[in-house]
Amino acid sequence: MTATESIKIEKPPKGASIPAKKGIKKAILGIFKKALETESLDALIIPVKVPETESYAWVLLKDTALLENADPLPPVMTIQGGKVLSDLTKHGKINKNIAAVLRPCETRAAVELFKLKQLHFENISLISIDCPGAIPLSEYLAEPEKSEKSFGNVLDKWDGDDSVREICKTCYRFSLPTLTNAPASDLHIGLSGNTKDDVVLIPVTSKGEKILEKLDLKPESSLQKWETKIKEIKKIKSQRRKEFNHDFKTNISGPEKFTAVFDGCINCHNCQSVCPICYCQQCYFDSATTKLSSEDYFRRAKERGALRFPLDTMLFHLGRMSHMALSCVSCGACEDGLPHVHFRISGLQPRRRADPASIQLYPGNK
């Protein structure tokens, strides 16, 4: 049984092509509208632009009017979608038939959370979408209009325009996974490689096939063009990731460099609270255990010669690394959540995840 509890169908040979004369997003939303109207789906969970503001929020909706402001691929990743699904289903399966529209790194987070028993997949269909990256949150908030525009360019160019987040420039898992046996989603929306006049819906599991069936869509179009383009982009991004991994390793090895990388940390723990995988109810580092008596501080200061405050600022990062190493999905939410300081955290984990030879104990290490 696969993570999504559906039967994986063999490598999808064909997809259902949808005309997108009025833009790809409109075309996708049109499909969702039909799915809700025909009750093929009871509800949908999707990012929606909050009226009168520049932010995007996840909304569980049934009312098709709300789809007006929905966006299957918003320019920013506000809250990691895996976290949202976990919130929704942590305490048990849902009885409605819903679909969630997620970026690939969000579907991977959902799968990891499922393995950690933090999420139920029953009755949920995961719909993933080709993702060109996301604009850094801070940049988007500073200049939303400009960011919307540059995101449009990113969608046109597809090979990692400069304006997307660093992690996205090196994200080679931005589409359907082809290297793993476990499907990360049920239905995939292929964007790249198609002319801007169509999008292609690719059934990945039997659940995905059923959705298409209910919508009367037949997967009859060839995926060749899409696959070729995906391969091309993947190659570029994998190469970038390789280079990044190499540089990163050189820049963090040894106690001095490690300290230097994290020196900007202001101990806000934002990286932890936005991470989909950091799911403990109470983190040791937020607990009272970390607060010592002044005598204790003095004793420690004496042992070391001096004592850095707050205690454990660096240990926190090492702790997070050793907790996350096997499950980090390289989504960059941690980095995006940083306040004013800038250091690469999401890069830490994928370096090892990208190197399965180093950790072979985990079947989910994809």
Add this chain to the structure above:
Amino acid sequence: MEKAYTPQIIGFLCNWCSYTGADLAGVSRLQIPSSIRVIRLMCSGRIDPLFVTKAIFKGSDGVMMMGCHPGDCHYQKGNYYTRRRYKTIKTVLEVLHLDAERIVLSWVSASEGVKYARVTKEFSNKITGLGPNPLKKEIFL
């Protein structure tokens, strides 16, 4: 005269096997290195990676993780988690060049007093050879 260097090693021992094994070693009057400080846990599966990384960051010269042999865990699969965690911590420390060799995982059953004496001695000798953990004096870490 300068005092000979004795490392400080933290041993996280599972109650059911390794701790009993250590006890047996003591009762059998085997020689155990004085460098090892034992912390007893109900299962090696209780060893959070944080225990180990914290010990190293705070300046322990070595850390031993010990539990029941695979298949013998009192709670069925605790030591499988331990094994996976050990590999993870090792890899993380290796990548960071933070003295990964100061950590070891060992399976010691309740009847293996002799093994307990041997592995602790071997590890203690190794750590003595490595010398004090350089992170002990790192102020900014």
